[in-house]
Ligand code: UDP
């Protein structure tokens with residue numbers, strides 16, 4: 580890792596001019612997006628000035644069906660400055676769909692794409708290291724957070740538990756990697772070949788292989804607004820993650836079923852033996868406990884199998900993973916303001 584960083588200065592000259600697209604999913608982010616966009620722009624311009632990236636690089640916002648003024652602000656940003664571009668969904672499709680749409684759209688224009696959250700909790704200064712790894716030949720660079728100090732007790736515990744379960748289920752997921760990552764054009768082309776509706780990019784991308792590296796970064800507090808990851812969204816992501824990456828829960832059910840059946844056979848033999856020896860079989864409590872246990876286990880197992888059947892149902896229907904309602908993109912360098920522009924309504928930033 581440190582070796583790769585040391586090589587960067589020389590190699591950055593080789594790949595000088597690679598076009599970087601920063602893909603930013605946004606859901607009801609009106610409180611942070613103006614500040615964040617300025618910080619992103621400053622960083623991108625520093626990278627252009629240092630010759631790290633091409634002046635054709637851009638910041639692409641993906642409005643994930645926000646109900647507030649997020650899209651209007653994105654619209655105004657794009658109108659004011661070539662460096663910004665944006666696409667807007669017809670409704671809220673979720674974080675995973677938003678970053679996928681951004682990456683697949685940016686793929687047409689970019690040599691590499693980095694996905695980052697709109698609240699900039701992820702340290703944007705880590706971009707230098709991402710680009711250095713890319714220049715060293717990595718097709719994928721994973722951002723991994725140094726710690727979870729900014730998370731509350733509940734989020735920290737559930738996240739740690741989730742990664743533990745994923746590892747037990749045999750999924751190749753990097754702990755504490757949260758969709759802050761770089762993908763090269765080659766990796767994006769490979770990602771575009773995957774048509775699955777049940778999306779869990781943190782699990783899917785590592786299965787593609789390619790030369791990759793890890794960059795560690797600090798996580799800051801959210802500057803304004805609330806987390807858009809509600810408990811329901813977190814649970815959905817966790818279930819999507821498990822069902823899209825592993826069929827081990829079904830194997831575990833089979834294993835439990837086998838041992839329960841084995842135990843039942845032993846109990847049947849014991850009861851028959853007891854009956855022939857003329858003893859009374861103690862009845863009510865045991866029967867009730869066993870039927871409740873079996874009923875619970877059966878419904879729980881059906882539920883797990885049902886989750887997989889539900890996912891197959893969604894995959895079979897193969898509905899679009901998202902619908903893009905508007906797209907704003909302007910030709911030219913980030914410092915070129917002369918190009919024509921057209922789209923629906925705009926808004927003043929004041
Ligand atoms: N996000 C999104 N769609 C959603 C929920 C979240 O595009 O349905 C975006 C959100 O705007 C942000 C990123 O995903 O850019 C991460 O969300 P957030 O910062 O709220 O999550 P947290 O950091 O609390 O895990």
Ligand code: MG
Nearest residue numbers: 696698700801
């Ligand atoms: Mg956040």
